[in-house]
Amino acid sequence: xxxxxxxxxxxxxxxxxxxxxxxxxxxxxxxxEQMRSLLSMFWPTPVVLDNYRQLLARTDFLAWFGNSVxxxxxxxxxxxxxxxxxxxxxxxxxFLGRAFMSSAVLITYLVPPAILFIPLYAQIRALxxxxxxxxxxxxxxxxxxxxxxxxLMGYFESIxxxxxxxxxxxxxTRFGAFWRVVLPLAAPGVLAAGLYAFTQAWNEFLYALVFIxxxxxxxxxxxxxxxxxxxxxxxxxxxxxxxxxxxxxILAYIYLQRYMVEGLTAGSxxx
Amino acid sequence: xxxxxxRLPGTLAARPRRTGLRRWLGPDYRLGFLFIAPTAVLxxxxxxxxxxxxxxxxxxxxxxxxxxxxxxLENYVRLTGDGFFRRAVQNSLVFTFGSVxxxxxxxxxxxxxxxxxxxxxxxxxxxLLIPWVAPTVVSALNFLWIFDYSLGxxxxxxxxxxxxxxxxxxxxxxxxxxxxxxIAVNIWRGFPFFGISFLAGMKxxxxxxxxxxxxxxxxxxxxxxxxxxxxxxxxxxxxxxLSTIWTFNDFQIVYILTRGGPGGATxxxxxxxxxxxxxxxxxxxxxxxxxxxxxxxxxxxxxxxRYMRRGRRA
Numbered sequence: 045x046x047x048x049x050x051x052x053x054x055x056x057x058x059x060x061x062x063x064x065x066x067x068x069x070x071x072x073x074x075x076x077e078q079m080r081s082l083l084s085m086f087w088p089t090p091v092v093l094d095n096y097r098q099l100l101a102r103t104d105f106l107a108w109f110g111n112s113v114x115x116x117x118x119x120x121x122x123x124x125x126x127x128x129x130x131x132x133x134x135x136x137x138x139f140l141g142r143a144f145m146s147s148a149v150l151i152t153y154l155v156p157p158a159i160l161f162i163p164l165y166a167q168i169r170a171l172x173x174x175x176x177x178x179x180x181x182x183x184x185x186x187x188x189x190x191x192x193x194x195x196l197m198g199y200f201e202s203i204x205x206x207x208x209x210x211x212x213x214x215x216x217t218r219f220g221a222f223w224r225v226v227l228p229l230a231a232p233g234v235l236a237a238g239l240y241a242f243t244q245a246w247n248e249f250l251y252a253l254v255f256i257x258x259x260x261x262x263x264x265x266x267x268x269x270x271x272x273x274x275x276x277x278x279x280x281x282x283x284x285x286x287x288x289x290x291x292x293x294i295l296a297y298i299y300l301q302r303y304m305v306e307g308l309t310a311g312s313x314x315x
Numbered sequence: 316x317x318x319x320x321x322r323l324p325g326t327l328a329a330r331p332r333r334t335g336l337r338r339w340l341g342p343d344y345r346l347g348f349l350f351i352a353p354t355a356v357l358x359x360x361x362x363x364x365x366x367x368x369x370x371x372x373x374x375x376x377x378x379x380x381x382x383x384x385x386x387x388l389e390n391y392v393r394l395t396g397d398g399f400f401r402r403a404v405q406n407s408l409v410f411t412f413g414s415v416x417x418x419x420x421x422x423x424x425x426x427x428x429x430x431x432x433x434x435x436x437x438x439x440x441x442x443l444l445i446p447w448v449a450p451t452v453v454s455a456l457n458f459l460w461i462f463d464y465s466l467g468x469x470x471x472x473x474x475x476x477x478x479x480x481x482x483x484x485x486x487x488x489x490x491x492x493x494x495x496x497x498i499a500v501n502i503w504r505g506f507p508f509f510g511i512s513f514l515a516g517m518k519x520x521x522x523x524x525x526x527x528x529x530x531x532x533x534x535x536x537x538x539x540x541x542x543x544x545x546x547x548x549x550x551x552x553x554x555x556x557l558s559t560i561w562t563f564n565d566f567q568i569v570y571i572l573t574r575g576g577p578g579g580a581t582x583x584x585x586x587x588x589x590x591x592x593x594x595x596x597x598x599x600x601x602x603x604x605x606x607x608x609x610x611x612x613x614x615x616x617x618x619x620x621r622y623m624r625r626g627r628r629a
Contacts, residue, residue: 061443085468130350158564158588159366183361189361247452249451298441302437
């Protein structure tokens with residue numbers, strides 16, 4: 045009885061979660077005629093790649109994809125490097141202002157972009173970085189760095205002190221103990237944090253919408269949203285674009301799911 | 316290890332020479348300052364400074380391309396009496412609490428399902444987490460298409476397959492259903508985070524507690540009420556507060572699905588801020604919109620930060 049209910053709930057949740065992605069994929073493979081006719085609603089007959097062809101040939105999709113890759117990868121590197129050092133410092137080293145900085149990092153992680161986007165835009169413009177990928181790369185650490193730092197602080201705290209102590213008794217410097225003993229142990233955490241930073245940057249919408257006006261410089265999320273035309277045929281290549289935008293994130297996620305699930309719960313809830 | 320039990324606080328970096336600087340700035344101050352410097356610079360430049368500038372701008376009359384003119388609290392006073400703003404506040408509250416409430420329930424169901432003895436548990440966990448990692452814009456566009464009036468699959472199902480409705484509903488274009496529809500999408504995206512966090516909390520509850528409860532004759536419902544729920548208390552508080560902040564400030568879903576329409580029925584504060592800033596070009600007022608709820612939000616953030624730090628130590 046209880047088992048049946050459990051599987052019932054599981055089935056319902058899976059249906060609700062998976063259907064939109066299924067529907068997106070099916071739509072992207074349908075022909076224009078089939079879409080208008082409402083025939084064979086849940087399977088493309090015939091399966092056509094017209095939508096993908098049109099997306100790649102007639103829109104700026106590839107340019108947007110490139111922009112997204114450049115922006116997300118660069119800001120992930122910045123966030124992971126800065127966040128790893130900061131998190132280790134806050135979790136392990138004792139210095140004046142450590143408690144204050146820990147609180148500051150946590151609070152900045154919680155300050156929403158909806159408050160920051162206007163003044164950040166003014167700042168980016170004053171620096172001459174408006175309407176450029178560099179502007180987004182400069183702005184994205186505002187949310188990726190606090191997140192990575194907070195997540196990794198928990199990770200470093202869970203690694204026993206004794207390992208560093210024995211390394212230092214054996215003659216390692218403080219930095220050597222970090223670099224050769226703690227960092228390798230924290231690698232799965234760093235990987236998870238980097239992946240989350242990447243997903244956040246890849247998915248970011250508000251800053252990209254506000255900072256960029258040049259059509260060619262848009263990132264994928266903003267570019268895709270400009271496809272909303274209300275026209276029937278628009279949905280075909282819009283969904284093709286949606287499939288290709290989701291793919292990198294989902295592939296990374298499938299490949300590294302274990303780390304990401306652990307990382308998420310470690311970062312937000314427990315240490 | 317013998318070292319660990321005998322260790323006293325401070326021995327780690329205690330070197331033979333203890334200079335005055337070490338005493339004031341802490342034993343690891345050199346490496347510490349070096350490691351934290353990049354984070355500190357970024358936090359100052361990208362969060363603290365813009366935040367301070369936002370507060371200043373909200374006290375000015377500022378149009379794009381013109382210098383700001385200081386006007387004190389005028390923007391806030393004007394907003395207080397503004398009907399559109401009041402409606403946006405009300406909508407934001409409905410959107411936030413409606414969504415968080417349902418996410419809490421579905422997240423709990425998800426955690427209970429994944430915590431019971433089912434096959435391929437970790438696989439299902441991974442699948443159910445997908446809405447949380449997929450790009451929000453993609454999800455919003457998917458639902459825009461699903462909700463479409465003439466060709467959307469939802470109306471197709473309800474009218475042509477299940478025959479529960481005589482004709483389709485304009486889910487996002489009718490004031491009666493628009494808010495519920497955008498809330499549903501926010502729930503869809505956000506519930507996995509609740510579920511996965513609760514699941515982590517459930518796994519941390521010692522099995523002996525359940526055994527003891529079972530020995531005392533507690534049924535599944537009683538065990539949930541008296542063992543599971545109390546054990547999850549801190550996590551529930553943290554997740555609910557986190558989600559409250561995120562949902563209250565959610566821009567993408569509403570912007571893509573309705574842009575605040577129809578007729579302002581789903582106008583929430585972040586979208587209102589955006590339109591005021593980049594539609595009406597009134598920057599000072601726009602920031603005042605964003606900051607109006609700051610005292611309430613700051614209270615939530617402070618309470619939440621306290622719980623998150625406590626959750627870490629436990």
